[in-house]
Amino acid sequence: MSQEKQTSEFSKKSSNVILKDITKVFQQPETGNDFIAVNHINLEIKDGEMVTLLGPSGCGKTTTLRMVSGFEYPTSGNVLIGGRDVAKVPPNKRGISMVFQSYALFPHLNVWENVAYGLKVAKVPNDEMIRRTESVMEMMQLKGMERRFPNQLSGGQQQRVALARAVVIEPSVLLFDEPLSNLDAKLRESMRDDLRALQKRLGITSLYVTHDQSEAMAISDRVVIMKDGNIVQQGTPDEIYEQPVSRFVANFIGKANFIDGIYKGKDGSAALVDLGGNTMKIPMPGAMPGVEVGKACCLTVRPESIQLTKDSKESGALTGTISRATYYGTKIEYEVDLHGKPIIVEVYNPQLTERFRTGDSVSMKLIERCVRVLQ
Amino acid sequence: MEITSKSSGKSAAQMKRLNDTKTILRQPILLIAVIATIILLALFVVYPLVKVFIFSLTDETGKFSVENLHNILTSSRYLKVFGRTMLLGLIVAVLATTVGYIFAYTITRVDIPMKGFMKTIATLPILSPPFVLSLSVIFLFGKQGLITKNLLGIKGNNVYGMPSLIVVQVMSFFPIAYLTLSGILSSIDASVEDAACNMGAGRWKTFWTVTFPLSLPGIISGALLVFIQSLEDFSNPATIGGDYTTLSIEVYNIITGTYDMRKGSVLAILLLVPAVTAYLLNKYWVNKKSFVTVTGKPTQARKLIEEPHIKWPLFIICMLFAAVVLLFYGTVIFGSFVRTWGIDFSMTLDQYRRALQYGFGSLENSIILALISAVIGGMLGMIIAYITAKRDYYGKKFIEVASVLMFAVPGTVLGISYILGFNTKPLLLTGTAAILVIVFTFRNMPVAIESGTTTLLQIDNSIEEASTILGANSGYSFRRITLPLLRNAFFSGIVYSFTKAITAVSAVIFLVSPRWTLVTSKIYGLFDLAKYGQASAFVTMLIGVLLLFIGIFNTIINLLLAPRSRVPKLTKKAEESK
Incomplete structure (x- = not known):
């Protein structure tokens, strides 16, 4: 089966994302003091682009991702998805999708039901739901595993189910929260390449969070380096590597x-x-x-x-x-x-x-x- | 920054509570569940217990008075009863924990044959109906005792008293210590013991320097749990205690004999205080001392002890104990088929015929009421687990404490508190089936809550988030994700509640009425009439009923509710157009 045919099942709905002067303040649980997790960030992810947020833990990258998903609301600033301000839109109405670090597969549903979940929620007609689920499963090489439960799958297979479940609903934006960090080194590299190929083929606008610099370099159109809630540099992987603007960036990317x-x-x-x-x-x-x-x-x-x-x-x-x-x-x-x-x-x-x-x-x-x- | 000033002066925990409270106020269904739960717990847990305290501290006119308290605390008779209860509790705790430890150590550490059998023997008595062991003590060692009269030729042996009570309680309660200790012993990392061995310690030295100290919190925990059971026990002291009166018996005698509810309340509190103290000690002190960290990772496989000089003595000790347990259960079953124990050992079904004539209705009542309360308790337990596991709001602490309170309260105290609380209008419930259902529900619910809470805490937040981001609202996520995941917890709660309800004695002995009798109170009545044959027929039927229903519940869980893997197919029309 040709690639074109598989992709054509996919109607393209992706859109750009704009973060306008976003700030997020948390309270520290121990002291009750305020902690600025994200500090006046501006960022645009173009339609179909893959942008990675990279930084050490606590730099605000996950918080930024969660503000796009809607699981956190910015203290100030605006999030625009496809030009629409989503400040008051809950996560389940944003038309976006997310791949979680823990995969977050539903343990009581089989592979097929996991993948079809979002379509079922959206009350997609039965035949269309079946066709779309089958087509994504084929694309993700999950054919023949429909009846298995998540605990009967290997780490890589679970990862593919999580990805299939996220893309089947044809999201306008796809979010990745360190999706490869639970895989062993070899598998991580091959999954990384598969993931990038899929993203390019489907042309879904993607925001990817990781602390692994080689992963960020390999996968992204653009890398955004964060530190202490601020963006310290953004650019293509080669720009970041060859033109670091600070010692921090030079040290963080490569040696x-x-x-x-x-x-x-x-x-x-x-x-x-x-x-x-x-x-x-x-x-x-x-x-x-x-x-x-x-x-x-x-x-x-x-x-x-x-x-x-x-x-x-x-x-x-x-x-x-x-x-x-x-x-x-x-x-x-x-x-x-x-x-x-x-x-x-x-x-x-x-x-x-x-x-x-x-x-x-x-x-x-x-x-x-x-x-x-x-x- | 302008944001910083707003929240100063409040701790983060308070902020979370405030925020969660606001969230709940916005969700009508959740709010109704919280309010309804608080009302139910206040009415059926807190109110009756408060009533006991009020009764014990007032005189006949309702004025505050410590006279009753003073009278009882200075009466040598009641102090003696109190002392006996504690002494029995201590002796049984030490012995039962020792037996439990030997079983737990042998099963987890030593390479012995017939391990499955040993495990069954060490856990079965937990499910056992009451009166079984008392009956067999009477059958074996009583006036007509198979061993005392028929074997040894002793005439008129008095079996009633402290020694029999100790034997019976140790056999009844050692499984509690065994379960606690086998949990602790198997979670001690094998490499710690290997390390001791590696540094030159022998088996004996390794045990006393590593294994034993590490299992000490489990030993104390097991002993405290056994101690509570011994204090609470009604059925054994009532049937073979003889003159050795314990507190729960004394309360029963006072209330059924003299109807002096005030005196009864004071004695109930005398029973309540040590039981609750032991419960709290175990929950908050011992559990914090535990060295064992549960990582969830399987530790390295343990090499079992094979040396014959350790293996065989432990095997023989466990086997002997197991043989005694089997002998006791077997005696009762045998006794139920015998015409007249001690005199005419011919086989007959007469005992069953008479038992059913005498109390078939009560057996039916027990099963129906236990089922109703188990289902209600299971559902309420899941609701309480859901509203308390991951949220914090004003009133949550009350729900948490009140919902497990009944677990720590001895059955006798519970019984008296319900009589006091629900014998006048508008809360007139005594004499109805409802009061029995309510008592069962609230007493046995904590296990359902516990397993529900554990399940919910294990569900990673991201699983609910995944459902949300795929478009589901909170109601849909709850129905399709949370509820199905709680299924196993729900059913294990039901099995526990059902078993406990159908075997309950002390909590219901005051609450049964001529219209609503229960099988356990009927069996107790047979002891008074010395109709041990009928009693054993009843007890055997009860064992059968328990096994049957546990089997049914397990079948439901395994067959009907196990996740079935289904993949829908395209309709014919769509298939063709493809």
């Missing part, structure tokens, strides 16, 4: 090294930074928020953007000693002691490159195109 220097000013589009007497020219320094001439700044460089050579006393090269070497197969990760500060260097394809041992003296050459300047 990053920070080398202190003093900002000397610009030379065309390049930035000049003084590193202990040597001036380094950085061709693409980024937006450099908050960086001032003559003041301290830091260079951010990813571990894979540093080249290691035997200590060559070359001018401008940073020299240090290897303090740890870990072999991963696809790469070797070195920790280099640079005047008491650890620098992480990753060398890929170790079979083709020179290897170093703990105690070796090495020179590090930063690949200038990959260096960014931050405050």
Whole structure:
């Protein structure tokens, strides 16, 4: 059966979501003090787009998701779904759907009944309900499992049932609350790809919450990084990785090294930074928020953007000693002691490159195109 | 921020209560359920108990007086009765807990044969109707005793008194200790004991340094529960206690003999106070001391003890005890088919014929009233569980406490409180079937509430949220999600209520009337007439009825209510157009 035919069963009803100056204040149970979980957030999810909210626990990402779902109401600000303000609309009237972290399958209903639940609630005519349920089950490779109960399914199967149940009602927006965090690592990766493929095929506007940065990168059109109730950066996965606006973002997405220097000013589009007497020219320094001439700044460089050579006393090269070497197969990760500060260097394809041992003296050459300047 | 100022000065718990209260005020059905529950509990739980207190502290004219209290507390007769009751309770608690521990340890730790049989023996007496063990003590050791007269040739042996009472109560109540202790013992992580072994401790040392201390809260808990049962017990002291009068018997004698309700009330409170104290100690103190954390994860499988010098002695001890239990039950069943015990052992069904002539109606009453109260109690229990499990509002604490209060109140006290509370208009209920149904309902409901609450707390919030986000309103979610999930709790509540109601003695002995007799009060009457053969026929029928109904309930649960996996098919027309 062709993909087109399966998809055509699906009438597209998705719409965009706008969060306008949303704030949510909770009371802390222990002290009774107010706690600002979400602080004046503005965000737009375009029609058919997949946006991920990423951040450490307590950053407000789940609260934001729950305000879109309607399980929480904003203290101030507006939520618009398809242009309609849903402030007074309860969750069951928003026409949206959600995949829960615990899957939240109904334990007393079989797979078929679980999937058809939303259609039954909506009093969809019997024949249409059966057709739509069957079509989604086929799409999610759940054929033949109709009669099983949730406790007779594996984690991955439960996940697919949860997803089928959420999409069968053709929601205008699909919400994901850390849906993959209960799966083991291998399954998580394959489910992640399936999930993204499905979302693209159906073109459902999606908001996805996770604390797993690689999951966020792999799955989203756009990643929104949150910290302490604020959005610190949003952009496509490559923008976030390559152009972090702060040390927090650089550290949260992937690994990053920070080398202190003093900002000397610009030379065309390049930035000049003084590193202990040597001036380094950085061709693409980024937006450099908050960086001032003559003041301290830091260079951010990813571990894979540093080249290691035997200590060559070359001018401008940073020299240090290897303090740890870990072999991963696809790469070797070195920790280099640079005047008491650890620098992480990753060398890929170790079979083709020179290897170093703990105690070796090495020179590090930063690949200038990959260096960014931050405050 | 402007929002911060509004809520200052109130704790978060208060805020939640206020918010939940507001939510309930907006939901008419829920509000009606809460109000109706509060009224019912106030009327049928709190009011009668308050009445007992008022009666014990007033004189005939209704004025406040401590005269009755003073008289009883200074009377050597009543102090002696009180002392005997406590002494019996203590001895039985120690012995029954010891037997329960041996069974629990042997079944959970030792590799013995016939484990299923042992488990059955250690739990069966919980379902047993009253009077069985007393009857067999009389059959075996009484004047016409099979062992005393026929075997040993002792004439006119006096079986009535404290030793028989201890034997019978230990056999009746050791299952309570066993259940508590086997729960605790099997939830101790096997690796803790393995660790002790690993560090060089032998079996003996491991037991005294690890297993025993870890099970101590269970031992105290089991002993307290047995102690309460012994205090409350009416049927055994009434039938084989002889001169060894306990408090519940004394209350019964005073009320049926002299109709002195005030004296009865004071004695009832004397019985109520230690029972409730023991209940509260167990609920709030012992349970907090428990070391066992239930994670829900299956722990590593336990390697059972196989050493012959541990295994066989424990097996023999348990077997001997099990044999005695079987002998006692078997004696009663045998006795029900014998023409005249001790004299003419020929087989006959005469006892059954006479028993049914004498009290078929009461058996019918018991079954019908127990069924009605079990169903009402089950439903009310589910409602109470639903309105208390996940919400907090003004009045919730009252519902929680009042709904389990009856569990801690000895049956005798309950009986007297209902006579006092419902013998005048407009609350004239004495002499009706309604009073029996109400007593059964409120006394046996706590188990339904408990299992309902546990079930609801296990339902993850996200399951209800999932239903909501798929478009269901709260009524739909309740009908399709919450209610079906409560089904098992509902039925286990019903089975418990039914069993307890049909075997109840102490709570109903004051409340039965010529029109509405119950099978247990009829059997008690047969003891007075020394018609032990008929009594044993009745008791055997009661065992049969219990087994039959438990079987029926289980069949209903397993066959009719087990979730059936159904997948609808397209109609023919739609199939063709496809």
